[in-house]
Amino acid sequence: xxxxxxxxxRQVRRLAAEEAIxxxxxxxxxxxxxxxxxxxxxxxxAYAAERPVACFAWSSSLPRLRLRxxxxxxxxxxxxxxxxxxxxxxxxxxxxxxxxxxxxxxxxGRMTRELSLHWEQLYGHPIYLAETYVDRSRFAGTCYRxxxxxxxxxxxGRGNHAPTTQPTRSKKDxxxxxxxxxxxxxxxxxxxxx
Numbered sequence: 071x072x073x074x075x076x077x078x079x080r081q082v083r084r085l086a087a088e089e090a091i092x093x094x095x096x097x098x099x100x101x102x103x104x105x106x107x108x109x110x111x112x113x114x115x116a117y118a119a120e121r122p123v124a125c126f127a128w129s130s131s132l133p134r135l136r137l138r139x140x141x142x143x144x145x146x147x148x149x150x151x152x153x154x155x156x157x158x159x160x161x162x163x164x165x166x167x168x169x170x171x172x173x174x175x176x177x178x179g180r181m182t183r184e185l186s187l188h189w190e191q192l193y194g195h196p197i198y199l200a201e202t203y204v205d206r207s208r209f210a211g212t213c214y215r216x217x218x219x220x221x222x223x224x225x226x227g228r229g230n231h232a233p234t235t236q237p238t239r240s241k242k243d244x245x246x247x248x249x250x251x252x253x254x255x256x257x258x259x260x261x262x263x264x
Contacts, residue, residue, distance in 0.1 A: 074118040074170065079126075079180060081188045083113045091115065096125050100163045101208065110154065110193050112185075116177055123168055124177050127161035128185065130154065131201060137222040137244045138201060144258045152257050154195065157185060159202040174213035182217070186249055198253040203242035211243055219245040 082088035092113045097104035109130035116124035131138075131153055138156075139149060164174055186197040203225065204211035215221065222244045250256060 074123065074173075076118070077123070077177070077180065078117045079177075079184055079188075080115050080117060081112055081192065082115050083111065083192065088115060089113060091122060092125055095122060095165065096127065096161055096163055099166055100125075100161055102161065104161075107160075110189075112157075112188055112192065114181060114188065116181075123165055123173070125161060125163040126159065126177075126181050128157045128189075128200075129160050131156035131158045135201075135244065137225075138199075138246060141220075141222050141246065142199070142254055142257050148258055148260060152259065155197060155257055156199045156201060157189060157197045159200060162202075172216075175216040178213055178217040178219075182247055182249060196250075198248070198250045198256045200247045200249060202245050204245060205240050205242050207240050211245060214245050214247075217247070219247045221245050 080088065082092050092115050093104050107127065107129045111127065111129040114126040114128070115122050116126070133150070133153055142149075144152070162174075162178070164177070182200055185200060189195070189197045200219075202214060202219070204214065206224075211219075211221070225239075225242045225244060
């Protein structure tokens with residue numbers, strides 16, 4: 071890890087050349103490919119010596135997620151108003167030619183320390199909780215756990231608008247990381263975030 075030198079995280083959304091690099095790397099090397107995000111989102115490129123080493127995509131959170139909502143303990147009306155204060159890590163890619171111990175955990179730690187600042191610069195409000203879903207048929211989620219993310223449980227394998235109660239997707243582990251020590255109180259404010 072020390073051989074990489076200084077790592078820099080750059081928010082590249084709306085920066086045409088770097089955003090095109092980000093989109094291309096994710097499309098080419100992430101198993102889910104690239105999907106054009108809807109709503110508030112960030113694209114972060116991690117650089118070492120001016121060369122990309124990793125990509126993070128963050129987007130607006132799902133409006134409802136039973137495990138997360140129970141963990142926070144908020145009411146449906148407060149959730150509807152404040153869910154914008156949660157960011158969903160929908161893509162995390164370390165470029166496949168890099169095999170560096172602890173790089174994923176180190177980058178996750180750096181990214182989550184800077185996430186709210188990047189979000190606030192672009193959208194004018196902070197983020198108090200980060201979340202992600204790990205497909206256990208592919209990954210163990212080790213780097214998230216090593217970066218102190220909290221495992222809340224496993225999804226039931228249906229989307230929010232599934233026409234049936236039967237699983238239609240792979241079940242995923244739900245992990246969250248509080249970004250503020252008072253995250254529950256801040257997310258549960260009746261009058262919205264300050």
